[in-house]
Amino acid sequence: MSNETNPAVTMATPGYGERLGQAVSQMQYLSEDLRAFVVGLLEVLIHLPRAVLGDTISPHSHITRLIRQTTLPKVNQGSPVAIVTGANSGCGYETAKALMQAGYHVILACRSPEAARQAMDRLAIETDLDNMEFMALDLASLESVKQFCDQFQRRGLPLHLLVNNAGIMNTPYAQTSEGFESQFGVNHIGHFVLTMLLLDILKRSAPARIINVSSVAHLSATTVDTTRLEDVGRYSRLLNYSVGKLCNILFTKELSRRLQGTDVTVNACHPGPVGTGLYRYTLGMTRMKWLTDFLLLSPLQGALTTIYLALSPEVEQVSGEYFFDMAPHYPSPAALSEKEQKFLWNYTVEKLIPHIPLAADWK
Numbered sequence: 001m002s003n004e005t006n007p008a009v010t011m012a013t014p015g016y017g018e019r020l021g022q023a024v025s026q027m028q029y030l031s032e033d034l035r036a037f038v039v040g041l042l043e044v045l046i047h048l049p050r051a052v053l054g055d056t057i058s059p060h061s062h063i064t065r066l067i068r069q070t071t072l073p074k075v076n077q078g079s080p081v082a083i084v085t086g087a088n089s090g091c092g093y094e095t096a097k098a099l100m101q102a103g104y105h106v107i108l109a110c111r112s113p114e115a116a117r118q119a120m121d122r123l124a125i126e127t128d129l130d131n132m133e134f135m136a137l138d139l140a141s142l143e144s145v146k147q148f149c150d151q152f153q154r155r156g157l158p159l160h161l162l163v164n165n166a167g168i169m170n171t172p173y174a175q176t177s178e179g180f181e182s183q184f185g186v187n188h189i190g191h192f193v194l195t196m197l198l199l200d201i202l203k204r205s206a207p208a209r210i211i212n213v214s215s216v217a218h219l220s221a222t223t224v225d226t227t228r229l230e231d232v233g234r235y236s237r238l239l240n241y242s243v244g245k246l247c248n249i250l251f252t253k254e255l256s257r258r259l260q261g262t263d264v265t266v267n268a269c270h271p272g273p274v275g276t277g278l279y280r281y282t283l284g285m286t287r288m289k290w291l292t293d294f295l296l297l298s299p300l301q302g303a304l305t306t307i308y309l310a311l312s313p314e315v316e317q318v319s320g321e322y323f324f325d326m327a328p329h330y331p332s333p334a335a336l337s338e339k340e341q342k343f344l345w346n347y348t349v350e351k352l353i354p355h356i357p358l359a360a361d362w363k
């Protein structure tokens with residue numbers, strides 16, 4: 001589905017994301033780290049009026065409209081099925097809630113059973129529904145990702161929506177169980193393996209949609225700088241997050257090409273600056289939760305683009321695109337580079353060889 005044939009995407013006009021990208025590329029006099037910080041700061045300032053005053057049309061109204069407009073995939077028995085990673089908090093929680101209300105059976109794929117149980121209690125109270133369940137998934141362990149997929153496959157369920165939402169940001173240096181730098185490992189590698197292991201089920205259940213939650217932070221990464229991923233001395237909390245989020249879009253674009261003709265779409269999105277636990281490693285923001293709640297968008301505002309991509313008939317045929325504020329936008333030139341998309345794919349596959357048996361269509 002190319003931009004030429006896709007009416008939703010040909011409507012994309014350069015907006016603030018593009019202008020932000022251009023502004024950042026001109027800040028050559030700043031270090032890469034400082035540029036990444038400036039992107040975050042500008043992003044917060046741009047959205048401040050929405051955060052403080054709210055939206056003209058409330059997110060609830062959008063969600064009610066999307067639920068009314070959506071056509072649920074047809075299934076022989078039971079409900080259509082959605083998996084949301086990191087559904088116990090923030091944007092993932094709001095996404096899971098809207099999908100339950102739309103009629104999906106939602107699997108909350110979370111690393112903490114206790115956090116998932118608390119989220120499910122809240123979801124039950126807030127929706128009066130019980131079409132959800134918890135399945136354990138730790139994206140920092142490929143063994144856990146494999147177990148999750150094996151267990152899901154044994155259930156014989158279809159899969160119509162995979163929302164790769166979980167993420168970590170600005171964390172101190174750490175490694176996943178397999179030795180990947182943790183922001184890259186959780187935000188990209190874990191989701192790459194999860195998606196690839198579920199791909200046959202998605203294809204069999206088509207029409208199906210995959211959504212990769214990326215970030216405007218990808219603008220700060222001009223390339224997949226593998227030295228940052230492999231050399232602890234080059235690790236930067238901010239830039240390694242940016243690289244991981246660039247990977248989310250590069251993966252989306254390459255996967256979309258590989259999925260042509262399958263009726264499985266894949267799109268990426270940016271939620272906006274949202275007041276969630278994601279900021280726990282940023283400028284002591286946990287201690288200033290009142291400030292992030294005030295200055296940043298609500299988790300519901302942040303989840304809106306993901307929910308739009310999951311439910312809207314407008315994007316039924318759209319694949320390989322990057323959205324925010326429920327509209328298609330141009331990501332950075334690096335994200336649009338086919339060479340970079342293929343480089344990331346090959347690099348990922350090569351790094352996975354020692355850890356996981358790869359099917360032929362992964363290569």
Ligand SMILES: NC(=O)c1ccc[n+]([C@@H]2O[C@H](COP(=O)([O-])OP(=O)(O)OC[C@H]3O[C@@H](n4cnc5c(N)ncnc54)[C@H](OP(=O)(O)O)[C@@H]3O)[C@@H](O)[C@H]2O)c1
Pocket residue numbers: 085086087088089090091092109110111112115137138139140141164165166167168169186213214215216270271272273274275276277278279
């Ligand atoms: N908030 C923003 O301003 C913003 C901006 C741009 C993009 N995003 C993206 O939006 C997505 C959702 O983030 P959020 O803002 O809603 O933050 P959040 O509330 O912290 O949610 C992140 C979720 O990811 C889960 N997670 C972290 N590590 C995991 C792992 N190893 N395995 C499985 N799950 C794991 C967390 O689980 P625990 O609760 O157990 O930690 C949590 O449920 C992320 O991909 C983020 O990069 C957010």
